[in-house]
Amino acid sequence: MIDYDVLLEQFKLIIKESGLKYTKQRELIVKYLYDNHGHFTPEEINDALKITYPDMTIGIATVYRTLTLLEDAGLVTSISFGAQGKKYEFGLKKHHDHLVCKQCGIITEFYDEVIEKQQHEIANKINFKMTDHTMKIIGVCQSCQNLTLTRNNS
Amino acid sequence: MIDYDVLLEQFKLIIKESGLKYTKQRELIVKYLYDNHGHFTPEEINDALKITYPDMTIGIATVYRTLTLLEDAGLVTSISFGAQGKKYEFGLKKHHDHLVCKQCGIITEFYDEVIEKQQHEIANKINFKMTDHTMKIIGVCQSCQNLTLTRNNS
DNA sequence: CTGACTGCAAAATCTTTGCAAAGAC
């Protein structure tokens, strides 16, 4: 995993090159996603920052604006959940896809060489210029399956 | 592709078994998705029905409620687009995945045996009980690529 | 008849925008 200091430098560089400003709020959001690997809604990020930095006021609008900015810059990526918003995660990890448990909502990441390769082939076959892809496997994770069993046996 | 009459029977059966009622509105929405293969937002469906059946009033709420019902019944499936809602499509086709052009928004469907198989293997490996999956390849379709070329050359 | 369904409008979510004040460079 990339070092936080290196990440910060990269972030500052992107900021500078775009003629934008480097602010505390932006850093905190990047830092939060870096430190807490996982998938968060804008609101979760906002709430967490409010708790961690009670003396700072960060508006939810800023979180949205920053996440959009960070996504454009490639520092974070998002994953959609139906109509009910997006979740964001730190984006400079190796590309991966997601398994989503529809019972507890937990998201597990995976990477599979065969799938990656096949996707390129599919896109190439029809002259589609692939820039990105997402894959979600939806189902029930092992611990939720166990829970169900337990409940049935009791 | 399944016959419309057969589909209707199946739909009526599902309705009856759930103790629900068979209404004109529900039929029209099923019919619309059957006749117009493609991917539609609830609003698009609502607008289209308003035009096709000017003498019927179908509330947007009914479209939402019906789509949820139909999705639960497996007659339609949905594909999410970030925070900006879902699109629905007729769901009794053979399973397939999507290529989404980020310029014109056109959705192309594909089915790939290798990917399907690999997904099962990934889920099995970690004891994840897969019930569904979605895969989106995002990029630029051939005609949008051509447009860009044309624009650059002119 | 009874209970489900509908349309409407209001409410609830989630996200974006306008604006004056504050902050980065």
Added chain:
DNA sequence: GTCTTTGCAAAGATTTTGCAGTCAG
């Protein structure tokens, strides 16, 4: 200083809900 960013609140956009009337079975 200049121009961007921020927080707030208001506005938008999308989806859901409450309710009285309507309709299917």
